Amino acid sequence: xxxxxxxxxxxxxxxxxxxxxxxxxxxxxxxxxxxxxxxxxxxxxxxxxxxxxxxxxxxxxxxxxxxxxxxxxxxxxxxxxxxxxxxxxxxxxxxxxxxxxxxxxxxxxxxxxxxxxxxxxxxxxxxxxxxxxxxxxxxxxxxxxxxxxxxxxxxxxxxxxxxxxxxxxxxxxxxxxxxxxxxxxxxxxxxxxxxxxxxxxxxxxxxxxxxxxxxxxxxxxxxxxxxxxxxxxxxxxxxxxxxxxxxxxxxxxxxxxxxxxxxxxxxxxxxxxxxxxxxxxxxxxxxxxxxxxxxxxxxxxxxxxxxxxxxxxxxxxxxxxxxxxxxxxxxxxxxxxxxxxxxxxxxxxxxxxxxxxxxxxxxxxxxxxxxxxxxxxxxxxxxxxxxxxxxxxxxxxxxxxxxxxxxxxxxxxxxxxxxxxxxxxxxxxxxxxxxxxxxxxxxxxxxxxxxxxxxxxxxxxxxxxxxxxxxxxxxxxxxxxxxxxxxxxxxxxxxxxxxxxxxxxxxxxxxxxxxxxxxxxxxxxxxxxxxxxxxxxxxxxxxxxxxxxxxxxxxxxxxxxxxxxxxxxxxxxxxxxxxxxxxxxxxxxxxxxxxxxxxxxxxxxxxxxxxxxxxxxxxxxxxxxxxxxxxxxxxxxxxxxxxxxxxxxxxxxxxxxxxxxxxxxxxxxxxxxxxxxxxxxxxxxxxxxxxxxxxxxxxxxxxxxxxxxxxxxxxxxxxxxxxxxxxxxxxxxxxxxxxxxxxxxxxxxxxxxxxxxxxxxxxxxxxxxxxxxxxxxxxxxxxxxxxxxxxxxxx
Ligand code: ADP
Numbered sequence: 114x115x116x117x118x119x120x121x122x123x124x125x126x127x128x129x130x131x132x133x134x135x136x137x138x139x140x141x142x143x144x145x146x147x148x149x150x151x152x153x154x155x156x157x158x159x160x161x162x163x164x165x166x167x168x169x170x171x172x173x174x175x176x177x178x179x180x181x182x183x184x185x186x187x188x189x190x191x192x193x194x195x196x197x198x199x200x201x202x203x204x205x206x207x208x209x210x211x212x213x214x215x216x217x218x219x220x221x222x223x224x225x226x227x228x229x230x231x232x233x234x235x236x237x238x239x240x241x242x243x244x245x246x247x248x249x250x251x252x253x254x255x256x257x258x259x260x261x262x263x264x265x266x267x268x269x270x271x272x273x274x275x276x277x278x279x280x281x282x283x284x285x286x287x288x289x290x291x292x293x294x295x296x297x298x299x300x301x302x303x304x305x306x307x308x309x310x311x312x313x314x315x316x317x318x319x320x321x322x323x324x325x326x327x328x329x330x331x332x333x334x335x336x337x338x339x340x341x342x343x344x345x346x347x348x349x350x351x352x353x354x355x356x357x358x359x360x361x362x363x364x365x366x367x368x369x370x371x372x373x374x375x376x377x378x379x380x381x382x383x384x385x386x387x388x389x390x391x392x393x394x395x396x397x398x399x400x401x402x403x404x405x406x407x408x409x410x411x412x413x414x415x416x417x418x419x420x421x422x423x424x425x426x427x428x429x430x431x432x433x434x435x436x437x438x439x440x441x442x443x444x445x446x447x448x449x450x451x452x453x454x455x456x457x458x459x460x461x462x463x464x465x466x467x468x469x470x471x472x473x474x475x476x477x478x479x480x481x482x483x484x485x486x487x488x489x490x491x492x493x494x495x496x497x498x499x500x501x502x503x504x505x506x507x508x509x510x511x512x513x514x515x516x517x518x519x520x521x522x523x524x525x526x527x528x529x530x531x532x533x534x535x536x537x538x539x540x541x542x543x544x545x546x547x548x549x550x551x552x553x554x555x556x557x558x559x560x561x562x563x564x565x566x567x568x569x570x571x572x573x574x575x576x577x578x579x580x581x582x583x584x585x586x587x588x589x590x591x592x593x594x595x596x597x598x599x600x601x602x603x604x605x606x607x608x609x610x611x612x613x614x615x616x617x618x619x620x621x622x623x624x625x626x627x628x629x630x631x632x633x634x635x636x637x638x639x640x641x642x643x644x645x646x647x648x649x650x651x652x653x654x655x656x657x658x659x660x661x662x663x664x665x666x667x668x669x670x671x672x673x674x675x676x677x678x679x680x681x682x683x684x685x686x687x688x689x690x691x692x693x694x695x696x697x698x699x700x701x702x703x704x705x706x707x708x709x710x711x712x713x714x715x716x717x718x719x720x721x722x723x724x725x726x727x728x729x730x731x732x733x734x735x736x737x738x739x740x741x742x743x744x745x746x747x748x749x750x751x752x753x754x755x756x757x758x759x760x761x762x763x764x765x766x767x768x769x770x771x772x773x774x775x776x777x778x779x780x781x782x783x784x785x786x787x788x789x790x791x792x793x794x795x796x797x798x799x800x801x802x803x804x805x806x807x808x809x810x811x812x813x814x815x816x817x818x819x820x821x822x823x824x825x826x827x828x829x830x831x832x833x834x835x836x837x838x839x840x841x842x843x844x845x846x847x848x849x850x851x852x853x854x855x856x857x858x859x860x861x862x863x864x865x866x867x868x869x870x871x872x873x874x875x876x877x878x879x880x881x882x883x884x885x886x887x888x889x890x891x892x893x894x895x896x897x898x899x900x901x902x903x904x905x906x907x908x
Contacts, residue, residue, distance in 0.1 A: 162189075176202070257320040424584070577591040735849040
């Protein structure tokens with residue numbers, strides 16, 4: 114149906130038409146539309162039954178019933194498919210079209226209810242019942258009329274499809290029921306909704322239904338409008354940007370800037386040609402350059418691409434320094450930079466000798482393991498100097514993410530190559546010495562295992578094609594000489610450890626430290642502070658005191674710091690003009706460095722019961738450890754205090770069990786555990802202690818407490834204990850013996866199986882301290898405990 118053709122008869126015209134109710138009339142089922150009373154509509158009729166109905170109506174006062182089908186697509190509707198309320202209409206005009214269909218102009222007259230279908234063929238004929246239409250006029254109706262008009266006005270404003278003159282024509286209608294019909298006929302609604310208005314017989318009901326429908330439609334239209342606006346805004350924005358960009362291009366062209374990008378790309382191209390990258394890299398950069406050239410100026414992506422190209426071009430793809438493979442020079446340089454460390458230097462020289470012979474630096478990676486400040490980093494630096502290579506250092510401490518080593522993919526915002534590639538750029542040559550510091554401090558978490566990436570870096574089979582996520586093209590690391598350092602070996606990931614050759618650097622003795630200070634550290638610091646041998650004189654005795662009282666370490670880092678401190682103070686005095694030469698003596702040392710910071714654990718001054726001296730090894734070197742045991746009334750419990758680790762607690766248990774099993778032979782009352790608790794305490798509680806090597810010391814302290822035999826003050830010991838009283842070997846022997854020597858101990862009990870380590874102990878120390886190799890607890894007690902004088906009594 115064509116709404117625009119629909120028109121409404123004026124009120125007078127309507128009143129002129131005489132209407133008399135007819136009981137039976139032919140029926141024309143309508144598809145997808147409703148005809149309201151007062152509405153004049155053209156209909157195109159094609160179905161045969163409908164044409165028959167029209168023809169029947171024409172001979173019978175031109176009246177026909179129009180009722181809507183529930184579903185438009187049904188071709189032969191039966192009575193259930195057709196709504197039972199319809200409109201009686203008068204046929205105004207009838208026109209046969211050439212294609213056999215008929216166009217009629219009908220005018221709606223009044224509502225009717227279909228009561229019965231009288232026939233279905235050749236057309237539908239129905240019996241009708243009159244519909245009682247009420248049309249009261251009160252203030253409620255008036256309110257409804259106003260509200261309907263208000264909503265209809267809004268509706269026409271929002272709905273572009275309804276012409277504005279409809280509103281003015283509607284305003285002239287007084288009759289509320291008719292008003293509702295007219296408005297309903299102008300709305301663009303679904304058939305059911307229109308039908309619900311048709312089936313509302315009272316004016317009030319009709320207006321209410323209409324109002325509800327109008328409000329819903331307005332909501333929908335409002336939403337449509339918002340969506341439309343939003344879409345338009347977006348469109349406008351992109352159009353505006355496009356327009357501005359085009360304008361900018363034009364301006365840039367005028368200013369001659371448009372060629373800038375082309376010039377930039379050209380410059381990069383010629384740089385690329387000069388560099389002669391490996392084929393894969395070359396192709397990749399060329400591709401990126403093409404992309405860059407096509408990008409609009411100032412596009413954010415252009416910066417990313419430019420950055421990438423810069424990275425690739427800045428890497429030393431073909432830059433190599435020439436190696437100096439000359440053993441004598443290397444040896445001279447190593448000796449020049451470092452005092453002592455004979456074994457280590459020799460090992461490094463052997464390594465270089467192999468390289469000299471094979472003319473290639475391949476082979477296992479050297480891993481220097483030792484406490485801080487023993488010269489690991491500076492040794493690696495010397496190796497680089499000896500080989501005439503660039504040196505770069507990369508600390509792995511705290512690295513826990515694979516991406517830190519291998520980089521992030523370029524899709525990440527702010528992506529960068531990983532540390533290895535960054536280092537290669539920093540080194541500026543493809544064959545530097547790279548020191549991977551603290552590989553024992555690397556950790557693993559959910560972001561991936563950095564040690565796996567590191568394995569690839571270190572593996573000579575794989576590292577000629579090292580893949581960085583950012584770079585995307587392989588980089589050859591095979592010419593790099595990798596060296597690594599660690600403080601302890603047991604936290605180094607096993608597969609890494611397997612690929613490396615470990616060189617141990619233990620701590621320095623006091624004498625060595627004094628030599629290092631005299632030959633290297635002090636001259637270096639003095640020079641850095643503008644001092645000379647004439648202006649700063651430091652006595653040997655002072656160095657000993659600094660080492661013992663101001664530092665506690667295996668290496669010499671703290672010592673170096675204290676010497677720097679000393680030089681700073683001396684420089685100040687000279688600059689202030691108070692002195693020409695500064696002399697540091699043991700007497701005035703405190704003036705420079707303040708009060709001493711440390712006191713070494715020294716040997717006990719008297720033999721004591723229940724107190725034995727052990728030797729411990731920590732990351733910063735060896736130290737002495739007192740172990741105290743006392744008996745308290747109780748039921749044989751073992752109380753352990755002093756922040757002891759799991760392993761140490763277990764070895765205390767083992768010691769205790771062993772003693773209980775030997776109680777009788779040791780002269781201890783066998784039921785002692787029914788009357789006493791044994792309390793073991795290791796002082797300096799804030800420092801965590803662990804490891805099995807205190808086993809024999811704990812056992813000695815317990816036996817001493819139970820037998821009342823004092824422990825000799827000049828004896829210290831170290832060793833693991835078994836349940837059968839055997840003494841097992843321990844680690845860090847050299848450090849421990851150094852600590853014992855420092856503390857004034859005369860005799861050290863050492864597990865027999867550690868005999869091989871004795872050669873590490875410097876001769877001057879070995880001459881001053883007696884080392885006794887022990888195999889069983891009986892030997893330990895024989896050496897450590899003062900013989901029994903009186904009868905044993907416990908408690
Ligand atoms: P690490 O890497 O083992 O922690 P460093 O190599 O940083 O230690 O050494 C700390 C400082 O001590 C450096 O200035 C180094 O030159 C110096 N040093 C260490 N050992 C020696 C030595 N044997 N001879 C000379 N200087 C040394």
